Amino acid sequence: MDDKSLETRLNNIQAALKQKGYRLTSSRQKIVQSLLSCGGHITADGLLEVIHETDKTVGRMTVYRTLELLSELGLIRPVYQGTGAAHYILLDGGHHHHLICSGCDAVIEFDECGLQDVGKLLAERFNFAIEGHLVEFYGRCHNCQ
């Protein structure tokens, strides 16, 4: 990801926090920045390790609380696989898509999204205010077929 889109996304997240009455403290900023630059798909402890490579002042609880806050705001989403710790997926663009291979567990990201119509349909049918989606298709990758 280039610096510009990183900055734009950081600004958007900052705006979302501000709108809900939260400040982007320097610790929170560091956490969000690290999360964006590593692209998500990381556990809270994994993220803490990344942050501590450059800044040891950010505490474990702050990382946990910030991830919780960002989840509540719909900017990230915890994904639980098996019994391990949750991985956090970036959802600040409103949606996130995966192809997951059941053979080798490869995760392929894709951006093309034809799901806006389905979203509209579901929103109407269930009177549900949709804020985002994480879609995962399961199957076999090229190598595992």
Ligand SMILES: [Zn+2]
């Ligand atoms: Zn595979």
Ligand SMILES: [Zn+2]
């Ligand atoms: Zn992903």
Ligand SMILES: [Zn+2]
């Ligand atoms: Zn989508």
